[in-house]
Amino acid sequence: MDGTPNAATPETLAGYNFAYLDEQTKRMIRRATLKAVAIPGYQVPFGSREMPLPYGWGTGGIQVTASIIGVEDTLKVIDQGADDTTNAVNIRRFFAKTAGVATTEKTAEASIIQTRHRIPEEPLRADQIIVYQVPQPEPLRFIEPREAETRKMHALSEYGIMHVGLYEEIAHFGRITQGYNYPVQVDDRYIMAPSPIPKFDNPKMDHMPALQLFGAGREKRIYAVPPHTKVKSLDFEDHPFTIESWEQTCALCGSEESYLDEVITDDRGSRLFVCSDSDYCRTRRDAGHEGSGLPVPAEPDTTASEPAGESS
């Protein structure tokens, strides 16, 4: 992924470097990224720049993408699993404008996928990189607000407090209630925030052939999971990790396996369940799969059950 502009550089925004960031900054980010790859799950501080998009809207992911993208790359951007959500559209427009690279909505065609809150349903390959936008890189932050303390806890692998937190949830609710940003342990060492993906997506991170990069712009941290690395969702022997599952199938493509969004269709609470991954859903429909197309009437407290999914 050569980020250096060359004679073949496509037309980009006048007055700005290829992919917006200057080459010195990209080099600094690549160094941080290499360090992150070398120490899986470790949060590397970096000199995050102000971007022309607001903090909290993907500036970390954008900086990582900008530092690895080259003219040959094909970029896919998703938010909530979909290519056509406003923020995904906006970030794709940003790179189309500043880097002039090819963009795609097809997971299989992308060399770089920048994402917020989902991992595509289609398994990623070794020649792809997935870049996660991360609001809060520190998995221990809501237990210990002080950075000086959490860095120490990571250095010493002092993670007991995290297990106590999960245990307390089981004691109170009979289950772990964390539904997204569910903490994982990478390569049996660092506990890592997977970003606010639903825990449904956590198993996809384990031994993924694609390189996984995580950028937190406001918090100025980059971390990574190298290809084929063990990623374990924290759990207990008697309370194994489980993922969300639905009684419904996708109303559009009939998928029984994908993560479903719930769309309210009238003022009586009728709901339609559809795939959150818009490309996966469209690909299935193109292949002839069909859902009922019908909304489900409101039937309180019967829509989803848990645990019912596969434990990982």
Add this chain to the structure above:
Amino acid sequence: MYVAVKGGDAAIENSQSLLAEERRGDTAVDELDLEQIKQQLSLAVDRVMTEGSLYDEDLAALAIKQARGDIVEAIFLLRAYRTTLPRFGASEPIDTGDMAVRRRISATFKDVPGGQILGPSFDYTHRLLDFTLAANGEPPAPTPVAEAPVDEAMPRVTELLNQEGLIEQESADDDQEVFDLTRESMKFPADREARLQNLARGDEGFLLALGYSTQRGWGRNHPFAGEIRMGEVAVEFTPEELGFPIEIAEITVTECQMVNQFKGSSEVPPQFTRGYGLTFGHCERKAMSMALVDRALRAEELGESIEAPAQDQEFVLAHACNVEASGFVQHLKLPHYVDFQSELVTVRALRKAIRESAANQEDPGMPPAAE
């Protein structure tokens, strides 16, 4: 067939076109030009330059115009531009002792060498709306010029205390490499130069509230406004090929030196300590707030107990930047329905479990639930 309504290119473009229309307002009214903003909204320009960390009145005026007067948005615009500029070096430290002073006051002495100079200040205005301004008032009458110019020598008030050894010594090591907050990420605990850089670009409102909280007993540090001065200073830069400093600019700055009580410790006898504030342009409220918070954040170094928010450096420094804060607060507007769906699944499951356990308890055929 149901099609989910989601945003797209056209929606974003139309929204931005509407925004441009709203910004311009009624086209029958003259368009604001940047010179008007620079001249007549100069304190807004100063604040945008200070928190935008870029001394450029024209760009700050442009940012204010483009942001429709939303100062935090203007600061964001200026920061996003600033970050793309190449860095060719660090200037020599500016010397505020050598300032061409336009305003200089001290609250600790009735008179000081060089005198008290009020300069342009809201301080003693009566806050009465001036309806002649609404009627497009006449140009103000010229201010009479003093018979003699102000003293050239305008020693800092803190230096006067220094002679008696009553105030702590502060000397910078000018050869030390300068930490650059805009290029490196902050590490905790942060030392004072990093803290001051953070506070200098920190949100005025946030620092005002924190400074105020120290006055109300949340980390009290007994401040006196030792000196506030505003005026022009020279910026010098030493190009490598020349080897000696040349003046490259003259900028306006406001400096506040707070003098604070300190009870002393086992190693140090009682003496006065300092809190420091510095801003571009004339941002006096900000400079004073910054000085109060700077002093509060020195609690650890001075061996004071850390009990109040203003003394807690991770709390203060991690939340002072309004560009970061504004972005993250407003990111809540972005779609979160995947995570919300996950919460729905969990809450429904929890409610189902409770309902089932209640049903079991009501059923006489079932054994009583365990305590």
